[in-house]
Amino acid sequence: MGYEWFVSLRYLRAKRKQTFISVISFISIAGVTLGVAALIVVLAVMTGFHDGVRQQILGNVPHVLIQQQGGAIDGYPQLVKTVRQQVPEAVAVNPFVSKEAMLLARGNVAAVNVKGIERGNKVFRQPFFQSTDEQVQAALYSGSDGPPGIVLGLDTASTLGVGLGDTVNVIPPKFNVTPFGLIPKMKPFRVAGIFQHRGGFLDAYFAYVDLRQAQQFLDANGQASGVEIELVSFEQSRQVTQRLRDSLPYPYLVSSWEDLFGSFLSALKLEKLGLFIVLGIIVLVAAFNIATTLIMIVMEKHKDIAILRSMGANSRSILQIFVFQGLIVGSLGTALGTLLGVTLAGNADPIIKGLERLLKVRIFDQAVYGMERFPSVVNADDVIAVALTAMVICLLATIYPAWRASRMDPGEALRYE
Known part of the structure; x- marks a missing residue:
């Protein structure tokens, strides 16, 4: 492990005077976790509804229909x-x-x-x-x-x-x-x-x-x-x-089930995309927290940065220290959020039924939706897309604070110390 990783991990463990920064780091991890989990659960539910509606349609509609004009x-x-x-x-x-x-x-x-x-x-x-x-x-x-x-x-x-x-x-x-x-x-x-x-x-x-x-x-x-x-x-x-x-x-007319009801399923896909974008804002907000945390750490550690530069660390190493720190926060949040989201999505039906029994309310009416259980299908592609999106957003959030730290002049930082 290079010293850049060591310094990044050390900065995440706060001293007594830096507890506030450590708390913000944990809040950032929690924000990414909740955002990723919410995205996975919503996409799983939308996929389940999509498959359920498609199954209802295909229950009485043929895959291909031939008629005569x-x-x-x-x-x-x-x-x-x-x-x-x-x-x-x-x-x-x-x-x-x-x-x-x-x-x-x-x-x-x-x-x-x-x-x-x-x-x-x-x-x-x-x-x-x-x-x-x-x-x-x-x-x-x-x-x-x-x-x-x-x-x-x-x-x-x-x-x-x-x-x-x-x-x-x-x-x-x-x-x-x-x-x-x-x-x-x-x-x-x-x-x-x-x-x-x-x-x-x-x-x-x-x-x-x-x-x-x-x-x-x-x-x-x-x-x-x-x-x-x-x-x-x-x-x-x-x-x-x-x-x-x-x-x-002609005069034979050939239609697929998508020609007959595909527009309705396309609306469900569009709704799924819209929810992905809206809930992705949660991850974006958490990424702003990461950027804020790194900026505060840069301001707090300006003396450490100057000492490292004077000891021979180049600007690239300083950049890597803070990029690694942001990636650690983003990776922890993404991993925990993925685990939480997959667990909740995979057990959505018993969770909903348990809440109905506990709260004495009807959350999911099977008679209305025509489905025997609460629809939730975890799609591996959706999980991978959410995880990659979260990691990219977290990485982008680290660029500016890390770049500012790498551009810091050690002479200016130590002038009044």
Whole structure:
């Protein structure tokens, strides 16, 4: 260890007359610690919310969607076959039929999008009330006598006042021509399943039926409203979408989930960046404390600096002494803040629940956000970015005081001593 490090460490240990400077040093370390910890926790929470919202969106939205301009897709089986050949990343390629409709039951009305889907659709991977996905699919595709099955969201079922096994009347925007005029087309369906509400608006908007039943009921025999593609990873949607756009000519329209809801997630990313900048000011304030501490030490140690210069220490060594001192404060604060922030972010859910029990208040309402636990995901890149930013700010804060110390004239400093 060079003498520059030794002198830097010695200046951090205050003598009796310099206790005030030592206290300011500890305040600077605490400021950097709190700033770094706050940044890590907030970024982890924002990342958790971002992932939670994305999961809610992708619960009912396909990774890639193919539709046809101006109407339904005729001969969709050939399109499904072509997509499966061109997209090896596809886990599932499912046609569907959808149409807005009204549901009527027990004098109650609800507006939904009736969607005809095939067996094995990813919709059946979400939790259902009082039944499993196998039971729901068996009831929906049984083909037994009686009304066909329909799967509703919890909000829709609550609005209609129905439960499993009850009957609802589906009224699409189609009419039968009779001698008495136009009569709305209506068909009874039996509730085969109710999926749990996760807070997303899409959960309450869709009602699912068998694809064949939907085609017959909505006068779409041999047609599909679109084709949904599920990929191995949602991150592949952009390149797959571009590939399909190049291979499928007009009038086919190919959209990724980012095209449909990407603007909302982009707003969350922008909010995350804004919070990073705002909370970074906390670290900046702590860096000003470091600069203030070093300036006071330079003023206090002007005799020591002059003696060192007279003993042969050059200006570069004096500069290094005070830069090292600032880096020690910044490194301690950054290390402690990183440890504190990662610990708090990693245990955010039990901490929030503990505070709720202790204070008897509701801090995080799971029903509102549709998430089972408080979202907090520690991203290694975010932690590294926060630590590097804090270290750079602390380093910049040491430059001016260290430069002033290195420019001090030993003759002037000792003239009146």
